[in-house]
Amino acid sequence: MKASSKFDFIIVGGGLSGLHLSYCFLNDKYFKDYSFLIIHKEKSKKEDNFFSFWEAGNGKWDKILKKRWNKADFYSSTGKVVMDFSEYNYKTLSSSKFEEYVKRKIKKKKNFKFINDTVLKIREDKNKLVVVGNKKNYQAKHVFDSRLPGNVHEEIKKYTYLKQHFLGWVIKTDEKKFNKKSFVFMDYRIRDKNHTAFTYVLPFKKNEALIEHTYFSKDECDREVYEEYIREYLSKYYNTTNYKIIKSEYGVIPMTSYPFYKESTKNITKIGTAGGWVKPSTGYSFKSCEKYSLKILKNIKEGKKIGIIPEKKYYFLDKILLGVLSQHNHLGETVFYKMIKRNPTKRVLEFLNEESKLSDILKIIISMRSIYFLRVFIKSLYKKVL
Ligand SMILES: Cc1cc2nc3c(=O)[nH]c(=O)nc-3n(C[C@H](O)[C@H](O)[C@H](O)COP(=O)(O)OP(=O)(O)OC[C@H]3O[C@@H](n4cnc5c(N)ncnc54)[C@H](O)[C@@H]3O)c2cc1C
The missing domain is CATH 3.30.70 (Alpha-Beta Plaits)
Structure with missing residues (x-):
């Protein structure tokens, strides 16, 4: 494919979500004739963090894992719980290994291009979408954007x-x-x-x-x-x-319960933290980046609206849990102790990964019942900030 500044899809940001999404596209034959550009702003300092997540059985990142565990301890000041991770292994990899691995795959694909530039803005003209970079402008039919909106830090404060x-x-x-x-x-x-x-x-x-x-x-x-x-x-x-x-x-x-997904438009889909892919009540996002990337591909193939809208029941439960932690910030120990002590690990992990059956969600809610949750629940019926 001839190098061009016109692409079918542009992904802004080659961080966790941008690379997860790129990896899904490049592994799917359906997209082999589409052109992709990933525009990444290089950081002044190279960072290498550890990303952890849990998943059932073997997975696609197993080759580059630093380590996996099938057992964990949870300690509160009143007791210890041994958590069974044998079904859902806890896995850790280094962010630099993850980046290297995905970038190597991208390099091998003729229809993918990865460049270093800083995106300044995205202009939605009548029939085209122009991504304005520091070095150059680029055109695409659809853009996936992992930049946080400039005013987000102020807007977020209006929510829990x-x-x-x-x-x-x-x-x-x-x-x-x-x-x-x-x-x-x-x-x-x-x-x-x-x-x-x-x-x-x-x-x-x-x-x-x-x-x-x-x-x-x-x-x-x-x-x-x-x-x-x-x-x-x-x-x-x-x-x-x-x-x-x-x-x-x-x-x-x-x-936060800030509805990030509302920032997406028909032609620009926000992804990663900017798309609300970080689980509000835990801060984990590795697994949701993978899950939502696959969902995006499915939406495109089925001609549906591309952006991800959080599942209402989990959004609501996250809001309540976050509301309790926010209003009674010392209570996290009790909240997580009750959840982990009174439920099998598998049920907790499925719940936190948003993969539960309704009956298991109810069991988790019942196990954590307290006056604080009831108060926050009542408030949530009429307030955005809890
Ligand atoms: C130390 C640390 C440890 C973590 N551990 C875990 C963990 O164990 N498990 C877990 O699930 N989550 C973990 N997280 C959270 C996770 O890293 C984030 O939730 C995730 O990186 C969000 O993905 P993202 O794509 O939105 O953002 P990022 O990964 O930050 O990617 C955004 C990218 O966009 C680029 N960019 C920004 N502006 C522009 C621009 N104008 N033009 C072009 N490119 C631009 C940036 O350079 C960046 O690389 C951790 C975070 C940190 C900091």
Whole structure:
């Protein structure tokens, strides 16, 4: 195919959602005669984070996984629950490996082009769609856009809104300190008592692990706060002060009921965080990027509206759960403890992946019942912000 600045589809942003979507398109023979352009703004600093997700059985990223687990521990200040991940394995991969892998596949396809440029705006003229880049303009019939709208940070505040903010270290210890067969899903024993905050541990080897301190709250903390909790955790539960930090990662992920999907138009579909693909109540998005990308392909083939509209029941449940966490920010420990203690892991994981049967959703709701949920539910009937 001759290089051209006119394409059938343009994907703005080669991050998690843009690459998931590209990967789905390039693997589907239906799209072999369509032309694709991915426009990616290079970051000034190369980042390499860990992406984790869970899925049943084997999956398409297994070749590039850093590690997978079939068991986890959940700790609250009142007890421990052993979580069974044997059916839904918990999997982790590095973002750089994921990028390399998908970009290698893109390079091999003649109908795909990946370029570095910064998209300044997208103009919807009468019969054409012009993507205005810093270096050049590009034309497409449809654009998938992972840029967040400029005014979103103000708009989001009109809805229920928390941030998942965290700092993690990959450390190497001199002695064998970790049980690499089991990871820590959430540990609430050491935390800021006013907020939902917990430690998360992914043991890669007996002497190497990612330890992360995470908050679900309104505002980020100073770096020292997360670091102090990590140090205290390592000292108290692994009895170690003797370790080398080989890598660190920091993130802020929006957890909000803001209806991102409304930003899409007939010819421009918002994707990723900008499309509302991050699960509001957990901040996870790896699996939903995959699921929604496949849904987009299906919509195109069936001639349906391309954009993704969240399933009403999950949107509503996320809004309630987020409302409780937002109004009673110290209650996360109790909320997640009840959910995980009173339900089999498989039911919880299906629920969080939005793959539950209605009867299982009801069982989860019943297991978490409390006056706080009832109050937020009543408020939700007449208010956007809970
Ligand atoms: C440290 C860290 C750890 C995380 N861990 C997990 C995890 O374990 N599991 C999970 O599910 N989620 C995780 N997340 C969340 C996940 O990374 C995000 O939800 C996800 O990246 C969102 O995908 P996206 O495509 O919307 O955004 P991004 O992945 O950020 O991609 C957007 C891309 O668009 C590009 N871009 C921006 N502006 C322009 C422009 N004007 N022109 C062209 N390109 C542009 C950017 O350079 C960027 O690469 C983590 C996030 C962080 C920061």
